[in-house]
Amino acid sequence: MKVIETGLPGCVIIDPAVFGDARGFFFETWNAERFGQHGLPTNFVQSNVSSSSRGVLRGLHYQWPRPQGKLVSVLRGEVFDVAVDIRRGSPTFGQWEGVVLSGENKRQFWIPEGFAHGFAVLSDNAVFSYLCTDVYVKEHDAGVRWNDPAIGVDWQVDAPLLSDKDAHAPLLADIAEDRLPVFAA
Ligand SMILES: Cc1cn([C@H]2C[C@H](O)[C@@H](COP(=O)(O)OP(=O)(O)O[C@H]3O[C@H](C)C(=O)[C@H](O)[C@H]3O)O2)c(=O)[nH]c1=O
Numbered sequence: 001m002k003v004i005e006t007g008l009p010g011c012v013i014i015d016p017a018v019f020g021d022a023r024g025f026f027f028e029t030w031n032a033e034r035f036g037q038h039g040l041p042t043n044f045v046q047s048n049v050s051s052s053s054r055g056v057l058r059g060l061h062y063q064w065p066r067p068q069g070k071l072v073s074v075l076r077g078e079v080f081d082v083a084v085d086i087r088r089g090s091p092t093f094g095q096w097e098g099v100v101l102s103g104e105n106k107r108q109f110w111i112p113e114g115f116a117h118g119f120a121v122l123s124d125n126a127v128f129s130y131l132c133t134d135v136y137v138k139e140h141d142a143g144v145r146w147n148d149p150a151i152g153v154d155w156q157v158d159a160p161l162l163s164d165k166d167a168h169a170p171l172l173a174d175i176a177e178d179r180l181p182v183f184a185a
Contacts, residue, residue: 001028003038008097011083011115012040014071014108027106030071030131040110041069044131049075052121052128057160059118060084060144060153060169067113067181069133077126078102079119080156086144086172087114090183094172096153103127114181116144120155142179143169 004013016027028034032042046068052058059082062068072081081101085092100122101107111117113133119126146153146162148171 001034001038003040006097006099008083008085008092008095008115010112011097012110013099014040014110016106016108018106029073029108029129041071041133044071044133046132046135048130048132050128052126053161054121054124055157055159055161057118057120057146057155057157057162057166058128059166060116060146061118062086062114062116062142062144062181063134063137063140064142064179064181066134066137066140068136069113070111070117070130071108072101072111072117072119072128072130073106073108074101074103075127075129076103077121077123078104079121079123079126079128081109081119082117082153082155083109083111084116084144084151084153085114086116086175087181087183088177090114093183094151096151098153098156114183118146120157120160122156142175144175145169145171148172
């Protein structure tokens with residue numbers, strides 16, 4: 001597996017070792033020992049799958065307290081996946097990083113606790129699969145407006161299809177300090 005640093009320290013792209021043969025392909029999506037050797041999580045406690053049609057945008061979401069780190073990937077289709085640093089006191093607070101994830105490129109994106117996450121679907125359909133470092137706690141579910149001008153994400157889609165919750169998420173500047181994760185150097 002190859003680990004690629006991004007402009008957001010802590011958020012890394014992973015290119016797994018893919019084994020192809022006449023039958024198709026095989027690759028490990030997570031291996032605790034191998035991930036541990038790269039300083040990546042050796043434990044996940046929840047696995048999610050979602051399916052979305054072209055132009056859907058899910059995000060920007062985070063959980064606080066009890067933040068979730070997420071190892072995200074696309075089983076089928078293509079998305080533009082985005083992480084935003086929303087940790088109070090972080091030198092990269094409010095900055096974002098995006099990467100194209102697809103069934104074709106098999107890329108994974110590791111998004112540590114304390115980041116908001118979202119994706120926009122670039123293909124007719126996308127099946128999105130991800131592992132989380134903590135379980136979902138409905139009362140801790142939170143969001144940041146997808147098109148917050150202070151963050152300025154270029155989602156690669158126009159007029160996305162959003163849930164009502166996402167369409168009305170607050171701007172980062174309007175979120176109370178105690179509702180945001182804290183940066184730990
Ligand atoms: C996230 C989650 C949701 N749910 C239930 C709650 C709702 O009744 C339903 C749909 O939830 P939501 O609209 O929040 O689903 P997404 O918009 O895909 O949210 C996710 O999308 C972005 C990209 C993320 O990074 C988060 O993992 C997560 O917030 O599933 C659960 O039962 N368990 C869960 O872990």
